[in-house]
Amino acid sequence: TMGSISRSLNSILRNAQSEGVVDKDVTPTMRDGRLVIPVAPALKRKIRGIVHDESASGKTVFIEPAEVVEANNRIRELESDERREIIRILTDFSNQLRPSIPDVLLSYEFLAEIDFIRAKALFAEQISGLKPALENKQLLDWTMAVHPLLQLSLAKHGKEVVPLDIELNEKQRILIISGPNAGGKSVCLKTVGLLQYMLQSGLLIPMHERSHAGIFSSIFIDIGDEQSIEDDLSTYSSHLTNMKIMMKSCNERSLIFIDEFGGCTEPQIGGAVAEAVLKRFNQKQTFGVITTHYQNLKHFAEDHEGVVNGAMLYDRHLMQALFQLQIGNPGSSFAVEIARKIGLPEDVIADASEIVGSEYINADKYLQDIVRDKRYWEGKRQTIRQREKYMEETIERYQTEIEDLQKSRKEILRKAKEEMEQLMREANARIENTIRSIKEAQAEKEKTRQARQELTDFRESMEALANKELEEKIAHKMEKLKEKQNRKKEKKAGKGKENGLSAQALAEQQARKEAERLAAIIPGCNVRIKGQTSVGEVMEVNGKNAVIAFGSIKTTVKLDRLERTNEQPKQADVSTKSIFISAQTQDSMYEKKLHFKQDIDVRGMRGDEALQAVTYFIDDAILVGMSRVRILHGTGTGILRMLIRQYLETVPGVRHFADEHIQFGGAGITVVDLN
Structure with a gap:
């Protein structure tokens, strides 16, 4: 039906164009779901039909010719029939489904729960999350904890997050973190807050498996600027409002997070108020992580049990933050060093140092030196530990070699003993023979005495020989073992020398x-x-x-x-393209492609304004590799359409352009195909 209407409409339009009633480049368009022809108001009587609408400018009237009215009515009837049929099918389907509604709802809830659990598992895999050892008390003992969102963000650029080690327990409940600007204080605070909240929401969190975590009944957070013109709140008053709520509601089962505690007002009174508030938090035995630059809060943490200092480490030689938290010492803000690095004039820095006083600057320097020395001795301790391990391995190796030598010595002695026993057996046999010969010869006493003397001499000489041979054999064997070891050493040394020479x-x-x-x-x-x-x-x-x-x-x-x-x-070959695309450019191109819209609306714009917008639009479309885009310029007088099409003819990247299909806007929209 739509096809026949379109054909009829086109034939009416051609006749109207040939009679000069309608412009040559006009095409049928859609108004309220009915196909119509745009006509100038002065000529609207020339075409029989129903006027449905007119353009915003009033220069075009949209007429539905009488010949297609009936066909369009038929389409409306068919659409109504279709709608009624859809309602009937859905009603029947609902009637069939109604007895099973409880089962469907149960399945729906079960599916939602399973999907939720699977989503948590997939996210845990993505961030390498796990469940730490949970304890039913207030505790925070984390090793290698990582901020999951920061990790995902840095992973895109091939960087890694510096993991966080932190411990809060009954003796050190509130951690006061100080250190340089952009040194990672807020990241540290947000890592603790986010991971604890994730854990209590039933999500696995990225940290080492030996970590321990507790449960808190309430978590209070004061981060960022809550200024409000409507509520007459400055930054400082919004902070104080939060402090009031925290002091009123917190207890020993609470966890509080405050970023830049006591800031945003006159320093002395701000520091004093912050210290008074911190004292109340400590009295209520609440847990918390607080970042600050105030010296008086650092001193308070040193002097009061339950509150502990922590520092974000900073490399003074390289002048860069290490993003590592160290609990036990307060950190320096490195204000003088950072000012010097940025390039503030030296006389300004000297003037500032004089204003604040040498005592404060020196205290800050001593603090830096303590942190530096601690890092140095920590490094030394690691080196000593490694060397001790190496020495233990060496001693163990030597002990094994000594045991092997002892075994060899015992083996040599055993063999020598066996040989001696063999000699003694031979000697005994000879003695027996001599005694037998004496008995047989029945010789005189002198001869017997002489034979016995010879026998004694022989036994002594045999024993001496046996002992000598035993000693010689042991010495010989030991010499051989030593020679073998020396040969090995010489071989190794020779090899090294040879390699050295050849190198x-x-x-x-x-x-x-x-x-x-x-x-x-x-x-x-x-x-x-x-x-x-x-x-x-x-x-x-x-x-x-x-x-x-x-x-x-x-x-x-x-x-x-x-x-x-x-x-x-x-x-030089002009056609050869050498393209080097940085990772940053690829990221921005991906973002551009993601947010690129295939349609542009220039209706109501002036010609030059619309042309500029279309130029940028087509350039972007070619850049992100779009194959087809649409330009909405409306029909109106047709000036915009003509200007845009003249421009499109000059663009090398444009392969083809034409009116949109009648049903989707017709001549009011130009569809552009790009190479």
């Missing part, structure tokens, strides 16, 4: 080659930068640098980055 020779050879290579780089020769393919010509050599011409571009390059080549420099 030295190699280094000399490489140095010689490098010198020869650098000497070969002279004006007029062709070179390339190591790791690149572009060939350039050496224009001049100045010491360790050379001026190279790559086509029409001259650049200065260090000699050791160049290598000589026989290739000729190539002519």
Whole structure:
């Protein structure tokens, strides 16, 4: 039906155009769901039909020709039938579903709960969350805690969060964090607040598994500027309002977070009020994390049990924050150092130091020195621990070697003893033979005495020989073992020496080659930068640098980055594109593509204004790689449409443009296809 209406309307429009009633470039359009023809008000009597609407300017009247009225009415009837049929189907479906409503609701709630649990699990995986050891008391003993949102944000740029170690217990309930500006105080406070809130909301949190966490019945937060013109609140009065609520409601089961405690007013009275409020918090035995720059609050933490100082560490040599929390000492604000780094004149810094007094500046310096020394000794302690471990390993190795030597010695003694026993057995056999020969010969006493003397001499000589052999064998074996160990040592030393010699020779050879290579780089020769393919010509050599011409571009390059080549420099190829896109540019392009809208509305704008808006729009569309966009310019007098289309014809990135389909706006919208 729509097709036949469109055909009828087009034929009426062609006739009207041929009679001059309607402009040549006019197309049918849609008004209130009915297809109509735009006509000038003066000529509206020329076309029979119903006037449905007119443009905002009153220069166009939208007429529905009489020939298509019936067809459009039929479409309306069909749409009503369709709507009634949809209602009937939905009613039948509802009737079938009604008996199962309790089951459906139960399933719906179960599905929602399962989806919620799965979402928590997926988020925990994303942030590497876990459940710390939970205790039914007020406690905070966290190791390597990480702010999850900061972690996700930094991970995009390949950076890591510095993990936080923090402990709050019955003896140190309130932590006063001080330290330099932009040193991580607020991040530390927000990390604790967010993780505790996440934990009490049933989410897993990113920290080390040996961490312990407690439960707090109420959490109070005072962060940021709550100024309000309507409520007549300045920054300081809004802070005080929060303090009043906290003091009234907090107890030993509460956890409070205050950023920049006592700030935003005259320093002395601000510090005094802050100290008085802190005293009440301590009396109520509440837990909390508070950041401040006030010296009197640091002194209060030193002098009162239950309140403890903490410092955000700062590297004085590199002049940069380390983002590490250290509980036990207050931190310095490093105001003088930061002012000097930024480049404030030295006389201004000296004047400021004089105004505040040398005693305060010195105290600040002593504080910095204590923190620095603590870091130094902490480093030393780590080194000593490593060396002790190495010594223990060395002692253990030597003990093992000594035990092996002892075992070898015992083995040698055992073998020598066996050989001696063998000799003794042989000697006994000989004695037996002698006695038998004496008995057989029945010799005289003199002969017997002589034989016995010989026997005694033989036994003594045998024993002496056995002892001598035993000692010689032990000494020989021990000598062999020592020689073996010495050979091993010499071998190792020799190897090291050989390697050293060969390394030295190699280094000399490489140095010689490098010198020869650098000497070969002279004006007029062709070179390339190591790791690149572009060939350039050496224009001049100045010491360790050379001026190279790559086509029409001259650049200065260090000699050791160049290598000589026989290739000729190539002519610059215009078509070749060298594109280096930084990560930041890629991020911004991704954001641009994400938020790019495919339609632009320039209705009601002046010609030059609309043309500028369309120019930017088309440029952005080509930049983010859109294939199709729509420009809403309206029909009106057709001036905007003509101007925009004249511009589109000149854009190389535009492949094709035409009117939108009649149902979706017709001639009032130009659809642009981009390459």
